[in-house]
Amino acid sequence: MTTVEKASERLWRRLNFFGVLAGILTLLLPFSGAWWHLTLGTDGGIFSILASPFEFKFLIFNKQISTAEAVQLSPLLWWLCLAFKLCYAYFGAALLAGSLLSLSEKHAESAETLVRFSSLKLLWLVVAFVVVLFIATFLVNSATQLMGGALIDFSMPYIVGTGKFAMSSGNFRISAPINVGFTSTFAVAIIASALGIASRIYQKRISSV
Numbered sequence: 001m002t003t004v005e006k007a008s009e010r011l012w013r014r015l016n017f018f019g020v021l022a023g024i025l026t027l028l029l030p031f032s033g034a035w036w037h038l039t040l041g042t043d044g045g046i047f048s049i050l051a052s053p054f055e056f057k058f059l060i061f062n063k064q065i066s067t068a069e070a071v072q073l074s075p076l077l078w079w080l081c082l083a084f085k086l087c088y089a090y091f092g093a094a095l096l097a098g099s100l101l102s103l104s105e106k107h108a109e110s111a112e113t114l115v116r117f118s119s120l121k122l123l124w125l126v127v128a129f130v131v132v133l134f135i136a137t138f139l140v141n142s143a144t145q146l147m148g149g150a151l152i153d154f155s156m157p158y159i160v161g162t163g164k165f166a167m168s169s170g171n172f173r174i175s176a177p178i179n180v181g182f183t184s185t186f187a188v189a190i191i192a193s194a195l196g197i198a199s200r201i202y203q204k205r206i207s208s209v
Contacts, residue, residue, distance in 0.1 A: 013206075014102050014103050014105075014206050015100070015102060015103055016098070016099035016100075016102045016111075016115065016199050016202050016203050016206060018099075018196075018198040018199035018202050019095050019096070019098060019099025019102075019115055019195075019196075019199030019202070019203065020096060020099045020100065021192075021195050022092075022099075022122070022192050022195035022196040022198075023094075023095035023096025023097075023098075023099055023118075024092070024096060025188060025191065025192035026091055026092030026095060026118075026122050027089055027092030028092075029054070029088065029122070029188065029189055029192065030054040030085040030088050031054075032185045033050075033052070033055075033183065033185050034050035034051055034052045034055060034057065034183055034185065035051065035052035035053070035182060035183055035185055035186040035189060036050075036052065036129075036133060036159075036180070036182050036183065036186065037050050037051070037180065037183060038051075038156075038178065038179070038180045039178070039179045039180075040165060040176050041176045041177070042176070042177060046060070046061065046176060047059070047060055048060075052129070053084045053125055053128075053129055054081055054084050054088070055081050056077055056078075056081060084125075088121070088125070091122070094114045094117060094118040095114065095115060095118040095119055095199065097114055098110070098111045098112070098114025098117075098118065098203070099111070099115060099199060102115070102203065102206050108206075111203070111206075112203055112204075112206075112207050115199055115200060115203040116200065116203070118196075119196040119197070119199050119200040119203070120196055120200065122189065122192055122196050123193040123196055123197065125189075126186075126189050126190065126193050130159065134158060134159060137156055137158050137159065140154075140156055141154070141156055155178070156180070159180065159181075159182075160180060160182060161179075161180060161181070162177055162178065162179050163177070163178040164177060164178060165177075165178055
């Protein structure tokens with residue numbers, strides 16, 4: 001192997017390819033759609049919720065509430081989702097930049113700082129999202145049991161699964177299934193989180209060379 005080939009091989013070994021992939025995915029995730037859905041009813045549903053840390057959408061008979069209506073309905077939630085989008089786009093860019101800067105020995109310290117700063121941010125967000133879903137489901141089920149009595153029969157599954165909704169008044173009764181679950185975008189978030197962990201480990205290896 002020639003000196004040039006050895007230098008080229010050493011250069012590519014310094015590239016944090018885990019971080020490059022994780023950075024790109026983290027950049028794209030805020031604009032890739034919902035992580036979790038809830039649907040009341042069949043054939044598209046009477047009512048649906050699409051949620052992620054970056055968006056929260058309501059659909060009634062498959063018709064989405066407009067952005068203006070969403071802002072009026074919950075301005076704090078809308079601005080919070082926007083803030084998460086901007087923050088995680090920044091984290092993704094920082095991870096990508098740090099992973100590419102690792103190619104340069106001159107900027108090795110900056111590369112390590114950027115990767116260490118941003119590599120685990122998505123992991124904590126994924127964990128927090130699942131915890132919040134679990135707590136929210138528990139609170140909704142508990143509140144329904146306390147308030148519903150015999151009029152409302154409501155059973156929302158925890159995070160993934162099928163439940164039921166029924167309401168009765170005299171001889172009148174309506175019922176509908178409740179379906180909840182994660183989307184393929186959440187699977188991408190899991191993969192990106194794992195790549196973020198790998199990028200942090202690999203960056204330490206690069207720094208020790």
